[in-house]
Amino acid sequence: MAAARKLFAERGVSGVTTQQIADRADVVIGTLYRYAATKAELPIMVQNEKFAAAIDDGLAAANAAAGQGALEPGV
Numbered sequence: 001m002a003a004a005r006k007l008f009a010e011r012g013v014s015g016v017t018t019q020q021i022a023d024r025a026d027v028v029i030g031t032l033y034r035y036a037a038t039k040a041e042l043p044i045m046v047q048n049e050k051f052a053a054a055i056d057d058g059l060a061a062a063n064a065a066a067g068q069g070a071l072e073p074g075v
Contacts, residue, residue, distance in 0.1 A: 001042075001046055001049055002025075003021050003022075004021045004042045004043075004045070004046055005049070007020060007021055007024055008043060017039075018039050021042065
């Protein structure tokens with residue numbers, strides 16, 4: 001996903017092909033399609049990574065503020 005994220009940031013989603021993403025990731029196009037069936041799924045996957053990181057950051061901040069052990073999502 002790092003390759004897709006960087007290319008989307010550089011050129012915009014519409015300015016990038018799946019082949020360019022595969023090339024940047026140094027994988028064959030078939031491998032890319034094992035993770036995302038369509039190009040439309042790639043921006044969603046990139047955004048989901050950002051959401052997951054934001055949740056992790058929020059949990060870490062809550063743990064630090066509470067002075068407790070790790071909090072679990074949904075607890």
